[in-house]
Amino acid sequence: GAVVSQHPSWVICKSGTSVKIECRSLDFQATTMFWYRQFPKQSLMLMATSNEGSKATYEQGVEKDKFLINHASLTLSTLTVTSAHPEDSSFYICSAPRPDRGNQPQHFGDGTRLSIL
Amino acid sequence: QKEVEQDPGPLSVPEGAIVSLNCTYSNSAFQYFMWYRQYSRKGPELLMYTYSSGNKEDGRFTAQVDKSSKYISLFIRDSQPSDSATYLCAMSAASYDKVIFGPGTSLSVIP
Numbered sequence: 189g190a191v192v193s194q195h196p197s198w199v200i201c202k203s204g205t206s207v208k209i210e211c212r213s214l215d216f217q218a219t220t221m222f223w224y225r226q227f228p229k230q231s232l233m234l235m236a237t238s239n240e241g242s243k244a245t246y247e248q249g250v251e252k253d254k255f256l257i258n259h260a261s262l263t264l265s266t267l268t269v270t271s272a273h274p275e276d277s278s279f280y281i282c283s284a285p286r287p288d289r290g291n292q293p294q295h296f297g298d299g300t301r302l303s304i305l
Numbered sequence: 306q307k308e309v310e311q312d313p314g315p316l317s318v319p320e321g322a323i324v325s326l327n328c329t330y331s332n333s334a335f336q337y338f339m340w341y342r343q344y345s346r347k348g349p350e351l352l353m354y355t356y357s358s359g360n361k362e363d364g365r366f367t368a369q370v371d372k373s374s375k376y377i378s379l380f381i382r383d384s385q386p387s388d389s390a391t392y393l394c395a396m397s398a399a400s401y402d403k404v405i406f407g408p409g410t411s412l413s414v415i416p
Contacts, residue, residue, distance in 0.1 A: 222403055231393060232349065232406045281348055285401035292354075292400060293339050299348040 191215060192284050194297035202305055203274060209267045209300045211238075211282030217262035218284035222294070223255075226279040238265040238282075272304045308332050311394055311407030320416050324381040328394035328407045331375065335396040335405075338370045340379045343391045343409070352392075353379065384414045 193212045201207055211221055219240045224232040236246045236257055244257035254276075256268040269276050281299040286292060311328045318324055326340075336357055341349035353368040355361050355377075361368045367380040377396075381388055394407040 220401060224406075231408045232404075234403050234405070237403060279346075283404065287401060290400065293337060293351060294397075294400070294404060296341075296349055296351075301346065 191286070192282065192295040192297045194280075194282055194300050196300060197298060198301045198303075200303045200305065201272065204271055206268055206270045207272055207302060209269075209280055209282075209302070211265045211267070211284070211297055213263045213284045213286075213295075216284075216286050216288060218265075219262060219287070221259065221265040221282055221284045223257065223265075223267050224281045224283070226281065226299075232281060235267075235280075238267075240265075269302065272302070274304045277302055277304045308405050309394065309396065309407040311410055313408050313410060315411040315413060317413045317415060318384055320384060320386060320414055322384050322414070324379075324384050324388070324412060324414075326379040326381075326392050326394070326410050326412070328377050329375055330377070330396060330405075332396075332398070332405075333372075333375070334398040337397045337400060338368070338377050339395040339397075339404070340366075340368055341393040341395055341406075342388075343393060349393060349395075386414045386416050389413045 195210045221238040223235045226232045236244045238259045240259040246252045259265045283294045283296045285294045309330045339354040340352045343349045358372045365382045369378045391409045393409045397404045
C-alpha cells in the first residue's frame with residue numbers, strides 16, 4: 189500500500205486564491221520531503237526540499253514567497269501555492285526518503301493536479 | 306548540459322518486441338538509479354532500482370547501469386500494450402537525497 193499520501197488529489201480554484209497541498213508519510217518519520225512539479229508532457233522538476241524543524245531550501249527559479257513550505261511534523265509537509273494563477277496549473281508530487289530502510293529508493297505520492305481558472 | 310539526458314521519443318513498437326530505453330548523465334556522484342513508469346495523469350510508479358553499477362532483472366524488465374560510461378538502460382522483453390506509458394529514468398547521490406529525473410520517453414506498444 190501507499191506509504192506517502194498526498195491530499196487533495198485534484199483541486200480546481202479561481203485565480204488569486206491560495207491552495208494548500210499536504211504530503212504525509214504514513215508509517216515512518218520523514219525529516220526530509222521533496223516537492224516536485226510536472227507540467228504537461230514534461231518531466232518532474234524538483235521545486236524544493238522540505239526540512240522538519242528548519243526552513244525549506246528552494247531550487248533556482250522557484251519563488252519561495254509564492255510556494256510556501258511548512259514541515260509541520262515528522263510525518264507532514266505542506267505546500268501552499270499563494271495567489272495562484274493559471275500558469276501555476278501543474279501536477280505537484282512529493283516524495284519522502286525512508287531512513288529506516290537504508291538503500292531503498294524514495295516513496296512518491298500519487299500527486300496533486302492543480303487547475304487554476 | 307542537462308544532468309540527465311533521455312530521448313523523449315515517442316517510441317512505437319509492435320507487441321512482443323524488445324524495448325530498449327536509455328539515459329546518460331553527467332554527475333558522477335549519482336549512486337542510485339531508478340526507472341519509473343508514469344501513466345497519463347498519474348504519479349510515477351517505481352519499476353526498477355539499482356545501486357551503483359550492474360544489472361538487475363525483474364520479470365520482463367532488466368535494468369543496467371554502467372557508471373564508467375554514465376549510461377543506464379532499461380530493457381522490456383515481450384512488450385505488451387499495457388506497457389504503453391512514459392518511462393522516466395531517475396537518479397540520486399544517496400537514498401535520502403533529491404531525485405533528478407530524465408525528460409521521459411513516451412512508449413506505445415501496438416497490438
